[in-house]
Amino acid sequence: METTQSSDIEDPAVVRADNVCRDYQVGEMTIPVLKNVNMVVKKGEFVAIMGPSGSGKSTLMNLIGCLDRPTCGAVLLMGKDVNSISDNELAKLRGLEIGFVFQSFNLVPRLTALENVELPTYANSRPGVDNRKYAKELLELVGLEDRMNYRPTELSGGQSQRVAVARALINDPSLILADEPTGNLDSKTGKEIMELFTDLNNKGRTIIMITHDPNLAKKYADRVVYLKDGYVEDRTNTAN
Ligand SMILES: Nc1ncnc2c1ncn2[C@@H]1O[C@H](COP(=O)(O)OP(=O)(O)OP(=O)(O)O)[C@@H](O)[C@H]1O
Ligand SMILES: [Mg+2]
Structure with a gap:
């Protein structure tokens, strides 16, 4: 009988949080922010x-x-307990499997749009990939082929966020994490970013x-995880 299976087969979750807590220490006080978070996110x-x-x-x-690492509990990424792997392995996993998009774009001011997109590959890069060529393709994908040599101060908010999305995709990550990606954008530009995310999701990310x-969540997400008082509740989208 087959008994050995890879952890991917046993645990197809891309992200799993098991009884995760996170306290912050402020002076002598311990502030519990996450108390007991359980969450599973499956591929796609x-x-x-x-x-x-x-x-x-x-x-x-x-x-x-x-x-960051939890105060207690475990975070599993692609079946790997992030607490059980070395800092080097963790940096590699993060660099190749996760793309980050932040509310405030976090572009490097002195680099051009193209250089910003290429930046993550300086630390972690997929073997055999022409990163410059791929960065150009990604900037075309987000509609910025005519802005490749502009610096962040010469770009609008929406354009900056599109550069940030292209940067998040440079290592072809399976997971995209976005913290209020449309928070600084007008509703039209926000919609463009969300449509970009929908395309990426349709391609398996x-x-x-x-x-x-709430309208954005309802319109674009499969489900909503609601965080309150350090716990999560799952509110599956049932709206038509
Ligand atoms: N480094 C830190 N040291 C101490 N407390 C912190 C630290 N980071 C966050 N906190 C506290 O943890 C709590 C949660 O912060 P967090 O940034 O996760 O909130 P959030 O839900 O993302 O809020 P927002 O919607 O405003 O972005 C806050 O009360 C904050 O003060
Ligand atoms: Mg926040």
């Missing part, structure tokens, strides 16, 4: 995370994205997106 899902300001959404996103906008 588009999940929205919602909840009041200060409820711990970004804290949870940072844990999922391996930018898993997307986890924090948003304050």
Whole structure:
């Protein structure tokens, strides 16, 4: 009888949070922000995370994205317990499997759009890929072929966020984490970014997106994970 199976077969979840807590130490006080978070995101899902300001959404996103480690409990990424792998392995996993998009774009001001898109490949790169060529293709994909040599100060907010999305895709990650990606954009530009995400999701990418906008969550996500008082509740989208 076959008994050996890869962890991917046993656990097809892209992200799994098991009883995760995260405390912050402020002076002598311990502030529990995440108390007991359980969450599973499967390959190909588009999940929205919602909840009041200060409820711990970004804290949870940072844990999922391996930018931070939980105080207790486990975060598993593609079946791997992030606490059991070395810092080097973790950086590699993060660099190749996860693309980040932030509310405030986080572009490097002195680099051009093209260089910003290429930037993650300086640390982690897929073997045999012409990163410059791929960065140009991604900028074309997000409609910025005529802005490749512009610097962030010469771009609008929507254009900057499109550069950030292209940068998130440079290593062809299976998971995209977006923390209020449309928070600084007008509704038309926000819609363009969301349509870009929908395309990426249709091509098989898993997307986890924090948003304050219930209409956005309802329209684009498969389901909403709602964070409140350090716990999550799953509100599956049942709306037509
Ligand atoms: N480094 C830190 N040290 C101490 N407390 C922190 C730290 N980072 C976050 N917190 C606290 O943790 C709580 C959750 O913060 P977090 O940024 O995760 O909230 P959020 O849900 O993303 O809010 P928002 O919607 O405003 O972005 C807040 O009360 C915040 O003060
Ligand atoms: Mg936040």
